[in-house]
Amino acid sequence: MSVEEVYEVIRKHTEFYKNSLPLIASENITSKFVRNCYISDLGHRYAEGKIGERFYEGCSFVDEIELMAVNLMKELVKAPHVNVQPISGVVANMAGFFALTNPGDKIFALSIPSGGHISHEKYSAAGLRGLQVLHYPFDAEIMNIDVDETKKLAEKEKPKLFVLGGSLFLFPHPVKEISEIAAEINAKVMYDGSHVLGLIAGGEFQNPMEEGADVLTASTHKTFFGPQRAIIACREELADRVDKAVFPGVVSNHHLNTLAGLVIAAMEFKEFGRDYAEQTVKNAKRLAEELAEEGLKVLGEDLGFTESHQVAVDVRKQGGGAKVAKKLEKANIILNKNLLPWDSIKDTENPSGIRIGVQEVTRLGMKESEMDVIAKLIADVILDRRSVDKVRKDVISLKKEFSKVKYTFEEHEAYEFLRI
Ligand SMILES: Cc1ncc(COP(=O)(O)O)c(C=O)c1O
Structure with missing residues (x-):
């Protein structure tokens, strides 16, 4: 195995993320x-x-x-x-x-x-x-x-x-x-x-x-x-x-x-943190509302769905969290299956829900109108409205417009494998 071969795997990983919607609630991208x-x-x-x-x-x-x-x-x-x-x-x-x-x-x-x-x-x-x-x-x-x-x-x-x-x-x-x-x-x-x-x-x-x-x-x-x-x-x-x-x-x-x-x-937070955090919560709320509008069962409805960066969706009707998260991954929409309060710990392999986090796409500059698009793409896959291949194509073209890290001192490419 050569150094270049290892770098090649990293390059592929980076390319994959460049073309994906990163919606794992525990991740973000650094400047x-x-x-x-x-x-x-x-x-x-x-x-x-x-x-x-x-x-x-x-x-x-x-x-x-x-x-x-x-x-x-x-x-x-x-x-x-x-x-x-x-x-x-x-x-x-x-x-x-x-x-x-x-x-x-x-x-x-x-x-x-x-x-x-x-x-x-x-x-x-x-x-x-x-x-x-x-x-x-x-x-x-x-x-x-x-x-x-x-x-x-x-x-x-x-x-x-x-x-x-x-x-x-x-x-x-x-x-x-x-x-x-x-x-x-x-x-x-x-x-x-x-x-x-x-x-x-x-x-x-x-x-x-x-x-x-x-x-x-x-x-x-x-x-x-x-x-x-x-x-x-x-x-x-x-x-x-x-x-x-x-x-x-x-x-x-x-x-x-x-x-x-x-x-x-x-330092970035001191300068840009307020705007970023405000937009993150706005985006999460908007995504939750639109997913509910598309017919999905979003948790916390009576309280406005969310006050954080997260949205939780009960997907039992659509086959459970494991199946849904895997199917979304095929469309380059990356999120995770998640236990919901009524699940038992034994349901970890196939819990009731999925969890979505909007913090990384917010850092890439997405706003409410992009949340509307993302909600449709997610619903298309979960509700079998369009083929996974078609949705993936839309994900890739949406992502092309949002390839830069924002809320930092100078915008720059987000997904690059930098070498010394
Ligand atoms: C609430 C909470 N605490 C702690 C952790 C663990 O953090 P780390 O992965 O930095 O060890 C996580 C990870 O997702 C978390 O969600």
Whole structure:
């Protein structure tokens, strides 16, 4: 196998994305300014420890970068303390569990079908910490936590931690109400804002720190269009516990090249984040409305379908999420099958729904009128109105008009395989 052969696979992947509609709710595209950082020498170095107190020499410029990242992220999420070292959202959650709980403690989290992430579960980070996970009572009508039932259950079970936020996340969570319940039983609140960080930073979603959460964890590459890594933010009095949970708790190398990329993405957010986040939510709402108009069963109808970047569609009538997502992929429409609140975890292979995220197409400059087109293309495939081949052709021509990264300092080609 040659280097060129590997590059050829990457080239094909890039070409495929160039010709596709990327609608996976947990992804985004970075600008070339962010990507330039990835290939810098920073990607060869270590900087264990805190800014100015490293375990290795040679870190003075890394200190400068990390300080920029900390200050920018503090400003964007309005938190008194931010640690930017977690290398992914799961790692940030592990740090949160380390900082806020002891093995054997009970925690409340959303079940996966109700929107919880696997890392909140016994099979993953929460289980590794030895936590007992209890699920919030969930109201599928409003796609949200049932606060009254949660209060009753919390008085009985006395959890040490309430995890909010999740992966299927249409509407803001009751952070204020849950924080009040937590305060009564001396528990803490950790908000996993991985999906919505870009909307929080852009001022288009609830700010969990302002509403009463103790800790905010978040990936920086979903609605926040930065590199694949994460942050953990907290109240000042928890700073020491959180920092120790990150290092030496769950991180050694913290991937300094993508840390520099995070600085650039945060700068882009300061300048363009408001417009991008506003358009993202507008696009999600419009796509949901149009899909409903086309005859699909979109969740959250009574509440305007969504207040985030996501749209959830119940496709049981059309054969279930697995079949539908695969068929859409053949038309170059990339999204994922998704469990919905009434599903059992055993339905993971063929859940009731699909989940759609509009953040990446928004970053490419799409607006409401393109959402109308996308809704039709999706419905054409799901409802067997037109052949997959015909829809794919339309997807490719739509995508040709939206091939540039926007909301950055200088528009440029989005899908390019850059070589040094
Ligand atoms: C709510 C939530 N938390 C954490 C994660 C994990 O993030 P990462 O992939 O950065 O580890 C995800 C991933 O999709 C998520 O949806």
